Amino acid sequence: MPAPVCLVDECAGAVMPFAPVALCAWHAAVSADWVTAHDGVTDVLPAPCRLCGSRLGVRWPSGWLCAVCEWRIGDPVDDELPPPRVDVVYYLRYGDRIKIGTTAQPRRRLAAIWHDELLAFERGDRMVERRRHALFAEERFERTEWFRRSPALDAHVASLAAGVDDPWALFARWTSEAIARRG
Known part of the structure; x- marks a missing residue:
């Protein structure tokens, strides 16, 4: 059986054994460079x-x-400029309860609250937080920001966390966007 040759017209270069695509070394390198520049x-x-x-x-x-x-x-x-303000609504789990709060300094705020897990961030300020408190009012522990877990609350948190491996990375992106908008 003859050795495979490159698929590119007018190229008779040898193909490496077990190559996933029949390209010679030179054409494979050109393809890799193109992918690198594109992706x-x-x-x-x-x-x-x-x-x-x-x-x-x-x-x-x-x-x-x-x-x-x-x-x-x-x-x-520009280290002389203060960091931009990025308000977030955070969802923390402690045992079987979820806290819904807001802050513009999540690292400092979350360090001060006992919790087992940061579930999600949602972009928003006190108005968004109040709407979430009203939305889940039946699950709320009276006069607190803590809520009993429920299918509706779990579904809301799951929708916020969908596709987000790390809420902190999302916050970093929002901060970067705010800096870019500021110029």
């Missing part, structure tokens, strides 16, 4: 992102982007 390559950043601290980035021919907050690595961060 970027996920890799460890040369240094932590100055905006969110992530070590995961995407390498493009034009430079690096943070994979979490999409900050362009190397762009200046």
